[in-house]
Amino acid sequence: MSDTDFIPQMRPLFGADERAELLSYLDEDGFFTEFKRTEAFEAEIARYTGARHCVVVNNGTVSLTLAAAALGIGPGDEVICPDYTMIATPNSVQMLGAKPVFVDVEPDTLVMDVALAERAITPRTKAIMLVSANGRAPRAGIATFEALSQRTGIALIEDAAQSLGSWYADGRHVGRAGRIGSFSFSAPKIISTGQGGALITDDDALAARLRKLKDFGRSGGGNDVHDSIGWNFKFTELQACVGLAQMRQLPDRVVRKKAIWRRYAERLAGVSGYRLFDHDLALCTPWFIDGVAERRDELAAHLKARGIGTRTMYPPIHRQKAYDLPGDHPVAEHIGRDGLWLPSMIQLTDAQIDRICGEIAAFYG
Numbered sequence: 603m604s605d606t607d608f609i610p611q612m613r614p615l616f617g618a619d620e621r622a623e624l625l626s627y628l629d630e631d632g633f634f635t636e637f638k639r640t641e642a643f644e645a646e647i648a649r650y651t652g653a654r655h656c657v658v659v660n661n662g663t664v665s666l667t668l669a670a671a672a673l674g675i676g677p678g679d680e681v682i683c684p685d686y687t688m689i690a691t692p693n694s695v696q697m698l699g700a701k702p703v704f705v706d707v708e709p710d711t712l713v714m715d716v717a718l719a720e721r722a723i724t725p726r727t728k729a730i731m732l733v734s735a736n737g738r739a740p741r742a743g744i745a746t747f748e749a750l751s752q753r754t755g756i757a758l759i760e761d762a763a764q765s766l767g768s769w770y771a772d773g774r775h776v777g778r779a780g781r782i783g784s785f786s787f788s789a790p791k792i793i794s795t796g797q798g799g800a801l802i803t804d805d806d807a808l809a810a811r812l813r814k815l816k817d818f819g820r821s822g823g824g825n826d827v828h829d830s831i832g833w834n835f836k837f838t839e840l841q842a843c844v845g846l847a848q849m850r851q852l853p854d855r856v857v858r859k860k861a862i863w864r865r866y867a868e869r870l871a872g873v874s875g876y877r878l879f880d881h882d883l884a885l886c887t888p889w890f891i892d893g894v895a896e897r898r899d900e901l902a903a904h905l906k907a908r909g910i911g912t913r914t915m916y917p918p919i920h921r922q923k924a925y926d927l928p929g930d931h932p933v934a935e936h937i938g939r940d941g942l943w944l945p946s947m948i949q950l951t952d953a954q955i956d957r958i959c960g961e962i963a964a965f966y967g
């Protein structure tokens with residue numbers, strides 16, 4: 603891509619390494635469904651995050667459904683979710699007949715506000731689904747949510763779909779503080795397998811339950827004896843080949859993602875109309891470049907006319923037609939109104955970032 607071509611907001615990056623992994627697998631006459639490559643990919647995710655177990659599934663939505671199911675969540679139960687998130691978070695528990703209950707997020711981290719989460723607890727609350735928005739931790743630390751979970755007995759599930767490569771201040775990888783942490787490998791993520799998801803946990807029994815539930819509830823490897831309901835949420839070896847190659851690139855991608863954010867921050871420092879959300883780069887790897895823009899839609903149109911793609915940030919979920927709930931969540935509403943993701947792909951060049959920031963500065967005069 604030359605520096606004057608259209609700059610998409612995001613596109614995945616696959617190359618020679620992925621091709622070599624795939625070709626080597628194709629020479630093996632395998633079944634394509636999950637097997638040794640998948641085990642190796644799971645081991646890589648477990649090693650990288652420091653988790654005892656990793657179980658991969660077909661995407662980062664059913665991973666959340668599976669996590670909730672493994673924790674016994676079902677019809678009539680309530681799960682507290684942030685109002686600012688990708689809609690997969692609440693939909694994942696809706697699929698089990700549970701009811702997502704929405705609370706607002708912190709204005710600086712975009713992570714669920716722990717005081718509001720506590721206030722939303724009812725006798726039906728079974729879990730809190732904490733989304734580490736763009737890799738960020740709660741402002742007062744993850745310990746606040748762990749303490750709430752311990753005090754109330756309500757399970758903490760971490761939706762860390764956007765957070766591979768981000769750590770908590772205590773040195774744990776994001777996703778490791780909850781009973782189960784979930785990741786997504788959809789096309790825009792820091793590493794991708796096209797579609798894909800992963801669950802991490804340190805709990806042996808929970809890991810065994812996740813494996814069983816994702817394989818039709820089978821009581822043993824490959825048999826047709828089912829002592830519980832289960833589904834088919836399995837991975838494929840082709841995804842695992844790509845994932846193994848992508849995992850080798852992850853350390854470099856983490857470095858580059860941080861450098862991209864830093865350059866945006868420097869170039870936009872004097873531009874009053876667009877404000878980046880902050881990141882602690884010592885811990886957090888910004889997956890997307892997120893910020894709020896004055897005259898957001900006009901800015902997006904201005905950039906588009908100049909060959910620069912953007913994406914409006916998630917609308918508040920309670921206002922989406924799919925939910926259409928009453929409620930007042932001013933931070934989520936503000937992000938839905940003014941939030942704009944700038945080009946964030948790993949292959950973005952410094953010259954392209956300078957061009958994007960120059961256009962934003964020109965727009966605001």
Ligand SMILES: Cc1ncc(COP(=O)(O)O)c(C=O)c1O
Pocket residue numbers: 661662663664687688690691733761763764786787788797798799
């Ligand atoms: C916070 C969050 N949760 C869940 C998902 C769903 O992941 P997937 O697209 O792999 O189903 C995403 C995807 O963008 C996400 O950002």
